[in-house]
Amino acid sequence: MLVVAAALIDTNNAILIQQCPKHKPLAGLWEFPGGKVEAGECCRVALCRELAEELGIRVEPGSLEEFSFVTGVTNDGKPLVLLLYCCRVWRGEVSAMDADALAWVPADQLTNYPLAPLDVPLAERLALLFR
Numbered sequence: 777m778l779v780v781a782a783a784l785i786d787t788n789n790a791i792l793i794q795q796c797p798k799h800k801p802l803a804g805l806w807e808f809p810g811g812k813v814e815a816g817e818c819c820r821v822a823l824c825r826e827l828a829e830e831l832g833i834r835v836e837p838g839s840l841e842e843f844s845f846v847t848g849v850t851n852d853g854k855p856l857v858l859l860l861y862c863c864r865v866w867r868g869e870v871s872a873m874d875a876d877a878l879a880w881v882p883a884d885q886l887t888n889y890p891l892a893p894l895d896v897p898l899a900e901r902l903a904l905l906f907r
């Protein structure tokens with residue numbers, strides 16, 4: 777399974793995370809917004825689609841910058857690759873369309889939140905970037 781996610785970074789260098797809703801496998805945990813890449817879909821296009829669906833913002837594929845990735849397995853044992861992009865430019869105001877809550881968090885405080893397991897190493901790498 778290929779999953780794409782974004783670290784939206786605001787002008788204060790705060791990074792957006794969202795709390796997964798109860799009906800999702802990662803309920804209650806915090807994650808970078810994003811989701812699964814559909815068959816035949818480009819990763820950047822998939823991430824722009826997910827950001828529109830989950831946050832109501834418009835992002836150009838060219839505004840996404842590859843940052844890092846992790847590999848792991850889903851709860852039901854399927855192999856998973858999670859690609860994280862950074863994004864500083866979007867149109868519209870973020871709103872929680874698919875999450876229980878949103879938080880803008882300084883990079884060095886991301887791991888204070890109960891993050892989804894694969895998001896933890898990505899958050900640690902973001903903290904190094906802003907050190």
Ligand SMILES: Nc1nc2c([nH]c(=O)n2[C@H]2C[C@H](O)[C@@H](COP(=O)(O)OP(=O)(O)OP(=O)(O)O)O2)c(=O)[nH]1
Nearest residue numbers: 779800801807810811812849850851892893894895
């Ligand atoms: N970000 C993240 N995703 C994970 C982790 N572990 C894990 O199984 N996943 C899976 C859960 C989901 O199937 C997928 C993330 O997709 P999602 O639920 O946000 O995406 P989506 O919008 O495409 O999902 P859906 O509602 O269409 O099913 O990755 C993890 O540690 N971090």
